[in-house]
Amino acid sequence: MITPQKLQIYMSANSVISPFWKDKYERDAKKYWDIFYKRHKDKFFKDRHYLDKEWGHYFTSQGAGRKNLLEIGCGVGNTIFPLIARYPAVFVHACDFSPRAISLVKAHNSFTEARINAFVCDLTSDDLREHIDSSSVDIVTMIFVLSAVSPDKMTLVLQNIRHVLKPNGRVLLRDYATGDLAQERFTCKDQMISENFYVRGDGTRAFYFSEEYLRDLFREDGYEVEELGLRCKQVENRSRELLMNRRWIQAVFRMPHKSGSCKELSSDESLLKEDNASEVKDNDSMEIVDEVGDDIEIDMSEGMANDMFGLSLYNDEIVDVDVDVGNLNFKIRVLPKEYQHTCKSTGLMLWESARFMASILAGNPSILEGKRVLELGCGSAGICSIIAARSADLVVTTDGDARALELLCQNIASNISPPYRDKLHQRALEWGNPDHIDNIKTINDKGFDLIIGTDVTYVSEAIVPLFTTAQSLISSDKDDGDETGAALVLCHVLRRVDEPSILSAACRHGFVLVDKWPCGSSSDLSKSVMASWFVKINFEDVLPSKALNILYFRKS
Numbered sequence: 001m002i003t004p005q006k007l008q009i010y011m012s013a014n015s016v017i018s019p020f021w022k023d024k025y026e027r028d029a030k031k032y033w034d035i036f037y038k039r040h041k042d043k044f045f046k047d048r049h050y051l052d053k054e055w056g057h058y059f060t061s062q063g064a065g066r067k068n069l070l071e072i073g074c075g076v077g078n079t080i081f082p083l084i085a086r087y088p089a090v091f092v093h094a095c096d097f098s099p100r101a102i103s104l105v106k107a108h109n110s111f112t113e114a115r116i117n118a119f120v121c122d123l124t125s126d127d128l129r130e131h132i133d134s135s136s137v138d139i140v141t142m143i144f145v146l147s148a149v150s151p152d153k154m155t156l157v158l159q160n161i162r163h164v165l166k167p168n169g170r171v172l173l174r175d176y177a178t179g180d181l182a183q184e185r186f187t188c189k190d191q192m193i194s195e196n197f198y199v200r201g202d203g204t205r206a207f208y209f210s211e212e213y214l215r216d217l218f219r220e221d222g223y224e225v226e227e228l229g230l231r232c233k234q235v236e237n238r239s240r241e242l243l244m245n246r247r248w249i250q251a252v253f254r255m256p257h258k259s260g261s262c263k264e265l266s267s268d269e270s271l272l273k274e275d276n277a278s279e280v281k282d283n284d285s286m287e288i289v290d291e292v293g294d295d296i297e298i299d300m301s302e303g304m305a306n307d308m309f310g311l312s313l314y315n316d317e318i319v320d321v322d323v324d325v326g327n328l329n330f331k332i333r334v335l336p337k338e339y340q341h342t343c344k345s346t347g348l349m350l351w352e353s354a355r356f357m358a359s360i361l362a363g364n365p366s367i368l369e370g371k372r373v374l375e376l377g378c379g380s381a382g383i384c385s386i387i388a389a390r391s392a393d394l395v396v397t398t399d400g401d402a403r404a405l406e407l408l409c410q411n412i413a414s415n416i417s418p419p420y421r422d423k424l425h426q427r428a429l430e431w432g433n434p435d436h437i438d439n440i441k442t443i444n445d446k447g448f449d450l451i452i453g454t455d456v457t458y459v460s461e462a463i464v465p466l467f468t469t470a471q472s473l474i475s476s477d478k479d480d481g482d483e484t485g486a487a488l489v490l491c492h493v494l495r496r497v498d499e500p501s502i503l504s505a506a507c508r509h510g511f512v513l514v515d516k517w518p519c520g521s522s523s524d525l526s527k528s529v530m531a532s533w534f535v536k537i538n539f540e541d542v543l544p545s546k547a548l549n550i551l552y553f554r555k556s
Contacts, residue, residue, distance in 0.1 A: 073145030447475030
């Protein structure tokens, strides 16, 4: 028996997202972070009290003067408020390119303009000197923020900081390191933007630094490396019996009196200092932390949140979408397609093939009349099954993802009423799972006259289980009429699985390709099963993509 894990239709690994989505995530970076803070407000990150232990001596003012600090990517103030409480002489300039984050900082009960200058700023395009005097900042803190910047723009951030940093001023940095568990999980999905740069499930991005990369990045912009090393910890959730290895990179950089002098450093003492700083400390390398301590930053990827804490980051992102099919209108709850590269379950979205197939069914009720219909991999929308229930005798709509089925139930309840609702059944079905197949047969043991699948053919490992399941559930009744025999109809955009591979698997399971669209398999349109389907359809209205294909199979 094929295990359920192999039947999930997830994106394949190690694939870079398209230029379109890469540009979109860059262009809308501010929007995604604003949405993040809208959802979580000040409840997501813990206050960073560990900064006092790591770098406390940098925040102590020598003499009577104040210490000027610039917090880059301040978020809701998890760094700045602990610092001003601990160090009375510290004045903080706090910037973030999320307006909502800055609003939350100013709304904090500890905020005072006498201690904090909070402002919105995109460091890749806005000049810090519009808010801060040149060469006036003693310390810059960058805590898990540079990783959110596109690698090709990181140098713009460092150059911007140089304008306001005093000679001998320090940059204190902590950020994600290559080899972190979150990065390993990203490689299992289509979330890579470029090397070591990924998009999370909520649209925010994360870069994973190596020591060499970070050292070269700062050196090339005129900074001197004082400290550079890894921090490795094991985070344990004992109630869920999980142990996760997390890796961070931590560094201190100095702006020398003369720009570029760090490039001239060649003394044995300086080199030895950097070499020692780059080593991983033994007492940090295998520290085990129960649950989440104050010095642990949690990555926001969906998989990490779900596995570590049993949380889903997508609940608040579900939206209501108006879907017009013929003269019918449905309000469908789905996840926006911008999550297509990051969400573990593609079934939470509404795909073009489902819209197209639903339009065909709505315009041609004869396809369904008097039939027993099964939809495979219906996802959360289920619009083909909702349409089918208006004409068919029985409809069973299925998916293997629990979250998709939960949304599907809501969509069915809100979009279809008796008597149509009484003909529609939803069930869990992992392809090739004999228990699930037997459960479907308890609803209908005569087999199905029509089996529909939309965008269910893009993962190669799922093709054989797909046809195995269809073979087990299709009706074996024979009919001499071309229009009434039991059929399997697949509508899709060909992606990672080519058509010959699909046809080969179909043949091995006793299915014969009778027709296909476009470019029907028969040159004689009078023999085409699907030719009549498109007579009443306005393609400009219902064809969302010219890459869509339909394959029409019969049991041999």
